[in-house]
Amino acid sequence: METNQETIFQDKVDHEIKIEPKDWMPEKYRQTLIRQISQHAHSEIVGMLPEGNWITRAPSLRRKAILIAKVQDEAGHGLYLYSAAETLGISRDEMYDQLHTGKAKYSSIFNYPTLTWADIGAIGWLVDGAAILNQIPLCRTSFGPYARAMVRVCKEESFHQRQGFELLLTLSQGTDAQKQMCQDAINRWWWPSIMMFGPNDDASPHTAQSMKWKIKRFTNDELRQKFIDMIAEQVKVLNMRLPDADLKWNEERKHYDFGKINWEEFWQVVGGNGPCNKQRLDARKKAWADGAWVREAATAYAEKKASLNPSKGGTSETV
Amino acid sequence: MNVSNIKNSQVSPSEGFREAFTLHLADNALIMGHRNSEWCGHGPILEQDIAISNIALDLIGQSRNFYQYAAQLFNQSTNQPINLATEDSLAYLRDVRDFKNCLLVEQPNADWAQSILKQFFFSTYQYYLYQQLQNNKDEQLKAIAAKALKEVTYHVRWSSEWVIRLGDGTEESKKRSLKALDELWMFTGELFEPAFYETTMNIDFVLLKEGWTKKIRSVFEEATIDIPVENKWHQTGGKIGDHTEHLGFILAEMQFLQRAYPNSEW
Numbered sequence: 001m002e003t004n005q006e007t008i009f010q011d012k013v014d015h016e017i018k019i020e021p022k023d024w025m026p027e028k029y030r031q032t033l034i035r036q037i038s039q040h041a042h043s044e045i046v047g048m049l050p051e052g053n054w055i056t057r058a059p060s061l062r063r064k065a066i067l068i069a070k071v072q073d074e075a076g077h078g079l080y081l082y083s084a085a086e087t088l089g090i091s092r093d094e095m096y097d098q099l100h101t102g103k104a105k106y107s108s109i110f111n112y113p114t115l116t117w118a119d120i121g122a123i124g125w126l127v128d129g130a131a132i133l134n135q136i137p138l139c140r141t142s143f144g145p146y147a148r149a150m151v152r153v154c155k156e157e158s159f160h161q162r163q164g165f166e167l168l169l170t171l172s173q174g175t176d177a178q179k180q181m182c183q184d185a186i187n188r189w190w191w192p193s194i195m196m197f198g199p200n201d202d203a204s205p206h207t208a209q210s211m212k213w214k215i216k217r218f219t220n221d222e223l224r225q226k227f228i229d230m231i232a233e234q235v236k237v238l239n240m241r242l243p244d245a246d247l248k249w250n251e252e253r254k255h256y257d258f259g260k261i262n263w264e265e266f267w268q269v270v271g272g273n274g275p276c277n278k279q280r281l282d283a284r285k286k287a288w289a290d291g292a293w294v295r296e297a298a299t300a301y302a303e304k305k306a307s308l309n310p311s312k313g314g315t316s317e318t319v
Numbered sequence: 320m321n322v323s324n325i326k327n328s329q330v331s332p333s334e335g336f337r338e339a340f341t342l343h344l345a346d347n348a349l350i351m352g353h354r355n356s357e358w359c360g361h362g363p364i365l366e367q368d369i370a371i372s373n374i375a376l377d378l379i380g381q382s383r384n385f386y387q388y389a390a391q392l393f394n395q396s397t398n399q400p401i402n403l404a405t406e407d408s409l410a411y412l413r414d415v416r417d418f419k420n421c422l423l424v425e426q427p428n429a430d431w432a433q434s435i436l437k438q439f440f441f442s443t444y445q446y447y448l449y450q451q452l453q454n455n456k457d458e459q460l461k462a463i464a465a466k467a468l469k470e471v472t473y474h475v476r477w478s479s480e481w482v483i484r485l486g487d488g489t490e491e492s493k494k495r496s497l498k499a500l501d502e503l504w505m506f507t508g509e510l511f512e513p514a515f516y517e518t519t520m521n522i523d524f525v526l527l528k529e530g531w532t533k534k535i536r537s538v539f540e541e542a543t544i545d546i547p548v549e550n551k552w553h554q555t556g557g558k559i560g561d562h563t564e565h566l567g568f569i570l571a572e573m574q575f576l577q578r579a580y581p582n583s584e585w
Contacts, residue, residue: 045365052360056353059576059585060407061383064356065376071359072372079365117576117585175583283361291363293495294431297488298364304487 013214018144021087029213032206033143034088035104036215038095041081042106044074046099046280050114051123059117066163067120073156080149087145100285107131108266109192111274118171118178118185124164126186126193126231132157133227134197137217165234172238186235187243194258195266197224203263225255232256337457338392339419339516342409343558344460345385346420349410350566351441352378353573354428363431370477374438377470384463386410411577415560415567419514422557423506425566432485432495436503439478439538444510445471447530451522479538486542496544508553515559 005024012019019025048071055071058064082092098104109127114120135157138150171182198204198220210216218226228247235242246259268274355375362368386406393404402408423441428434449471452464485492511528539546556562576585 048360055356055359056572057575059411059580059583061349061379061386061410063585065379065383068356068359068372068376068379072369072376075360075365075369075372079369082365170584173584175580177580178583287361287363290361291431293489293491294363294367294485297485297492300492301484301488 010212013142013212016140016142016214018147019142020144028209029215030088032210032213032215033146034085034090037081037085037088037146038090038098039105039107041078041085041095042099042104043110044078044081046106046110046284048074048078049280049283050110050112050276051120053114054117054120057117058120063167070124070160070163073160077149077153077156080152081146084143084145084149096288100281100288102272102281105270107196108269108274109196110280111269111277112188112192113276115188116181116185118168118181119189121164121167121171121182122185122189124160124162125168125234126164126189127196128157128160128164129231130193130196130227132161133223133230140214140217142214165238168238168240172240182238183240186238186240190243191262191265192269194224194228195261195263197221197227199263199266228256228258336516336519338389338396339514340520341385341389341392341460343419343514343516345382345389345409346418347382347424347441347445348378348385349382350418350420350569351424351438352376352382353569354424354426355434355438357428358434371434371438374474374477377467377474381463381467381470382410384467388459388463407577411574415562415570417560418562418566418570419558419560420562420566421506421509422554422563423503423510425557425563425569426503426506427565429499429502430495431481432492433499433502435478435481435485436496436499438474439482440503440507440510440535442471442474442478443531443534444527446475446534447527448522450530451527455521475534479534482538482544483542486539486544493543496542500544500547504547505552505554509555509557512553512555512558517558 006026009019009023009025009029012023019029051067051074052071055064055067058067082095085095086092095104099106114123132154135150135154139147139154141147141150168182168185171178201207201219201221204220207216207219211219232242232247232249244259246257248257249255250257269277272278352375355371355378358368359372359375360368362371383406386409389409390404390406421441423437426433426437428437446468449464449468452460453468455461455464482496485496487493510531511524513522513524517524536546554563557566577583
């Protein structure tokens with residue numbers, strides 16, 4: 001009986017017992033999670049592009065190695081997350097297809113261009129910083145495979161944020177040109193970063209249900225405020241400023257007040273009209289299309305081997 | 320011939336050879352790693368995107384070890400401790416004619432077949448070279464080679480498996496493998512032609528070529544690819560700074576920030 005199962009399900013969630021792939025779950029819970037986890041996975045994969053843009057131009061061998069490692073971590077996060085979503089009954093190919101056809105979204109922040117080296121620092125500090133605040137509560141999310149994937153993701157993300165801050169710190173103590181580059185990157189990434197928490201709570205209709213299912217633990221506005229409070233202090237260490245004339249400590253609220261967010265821009269970028277929406281999606285589609293013959297060859301070879309030697313099941317390597 | 324025109328005019332010939340040889344090893348690893356890193360985010364399969372980026376990281380790590388050692392050699396042999404050489408000054412402030420990498424590594428990635436074959440030729444060469452180097456009299460080169468050999472062993476395995484898969488996969492993948500072979504074979508001969516600075520480094524190039532050829536032969540056989548005839552013309556010159564036109568573009572991209580904002584810390 002569905003109602004009974006629903007009661008048992010909600011009871012587990014209320015008691016912080018993880019929901020596992022084989023457990024009964026409401027269809028809408030499954031669909032919401034597929035949407036959220038695949039969107040998260042796509043964000044990791046598309047997110048490789050703006051940073052990958054600077055790998056071949058990184059200014060020192062140390063920075064080059066760090067950046068490759070970081071972008072590679074993101075590929076790894078994508079991998080765990082696709083696997084977590086697959087436990088809900090969707091294949092990785094289906095998810096790719098949803099990304100390529102525009103049916104699935106990814107984080108809009110990656111539709112902004114990386115114009116200078118300082119942008120790599122700003123992405124680490126601000127974008128990964130915002131992502132971490134969103135993700136830490138997900139380590140306790142009600143769906144087991146997602147929660148476990150997030151524990152690993154968060155460990156690496158906090159390293160990413162530190163490297164971003166350290167990169168900017170180096171620039172902020174450098175030549176005038178480097179300081180300028182640093183401030184310019186902060187100016188361009190600040191507003192898109194605080195939009196990463198999503199629309200205001202009163203414009204976020206799914207929040208209540210997601211909170212009840214413990215897919216979400218804090219509201220968009222709560223997390224955004226936490227982020228702003230954190231960054232407003234850290235920016236002082238860099239001797240830089242955030243591009244918001246209304247940013248001011250409010251003694252009564254014990255929080256920073258901040259200026260009006262340009263939601264028109266947010267919805268435009270979500271809707272596909274950001275500066276790099278087309279390039280990002282084109283790059284992913286191209287990689288997938290160009291790789292088709294490689295995947296076909298790997299499959300053909302594996303099948304050939306399996307038919308020649310069925311007991312060994314073909315090549316030992318998983319492609 | 321000018322062994323090295325980087326801030327040292329007073330080195331003895333043998334020191335000069337050692338420095339040049341160390342730079343050659345560093346440049347090979349860096350340019351190959353740089354080419355691999357161009358794949359990051361664009362690979363045909365997510366797992367393989369991670370694998371090739373990982374190889375890029377290994378190679379850049381190796382190049383750093385070699386550059387750091389080369390810098391140390393340069394700095395020891397100069398009487399003027401201004402403009403001290405560093406791993407970054409060597410990687411970012413030399414021009415095309417000073418780079419000593421083999422022509423093979425600077426060739427474009429083109430498609431997955433060409434990137435894989437390039438990796439396989441190069442890693443197999445590195446494998447047999449480092450095997451010899453780990454017994455070299457130079458303690459530092461010996462240590463770097465011994466450490467890197469573990470990584471290179473994996474690179475050889477990974478790239479061999481792919482050469483086999485593509486060679487014996489589909490008609491399309493076979494066609495691409497053969498095209499890649501046609502593009503790259505002419506750059507393999509250089510690997511076994513010692514440059515002047517290699518002649519005093521105790522490397523047995525005959526043995527090196529033997530090991531390499533045997534491995535290529537056995538993997539090609541499994542991949543159902545015919546090995547090209549032995550005495551075909553080979554392109555050479557990279558080891559002494561006579562490069563293909565590709566290297567200039569690699570350096571223009573790689574060195575951009577160091578050149579545009581000189582004397583900055585990054």
